Amino acid sequence: ILAELLLDALPALRGAGARVAICAALPDDAAAHRALWRPQALEHKVPLRAPQLKERPEILQILCRQRAAEGWDVDEELLKEGALDDWGGRVDGFSVADLA
Incomplete structure (x- = not known):
């Protein structure tokens, strides 16, 4: 329905x-x-394209910092440089929108 409403308004x-x-x-x-x-x-x-393996830890780090800045309860350990390096391989195929 939303798609049709948008198309009608275009x-x-x-x-x-x-x-x-x-x-x-x-x-x-x-x-x-x-x-x-x-x-x-x-x-x-x-x-x-989906983020590559080497890009994913930095993306996750940025997202965690953003959440912390927004007042979310983010573990301080996750905010340290390199803390999410091992998670890069766990989110293969996810877009930045998926991760956010």
Whole structure:
């Protein structure tokens, strides 16, 4: 229903000169509502790769620091440099959106 509402609103928004961006983290094209793939709905698709093994610990570290800054109860040990190195291999295939 949300996809259809967005698509119904697009012509009026574009007609008024608005720029519209719809962002989603999807495992594949089939995960998006079929209406989004019709002409004039989505103009661009930007595929993003999943983080590589060497990038994952840093991403996890940044996410933990963000949560701590937001007031979440994050174990101090997790905030130390290198604390999440072993977790990099455990989150293979997850996007940054999945991890967040």
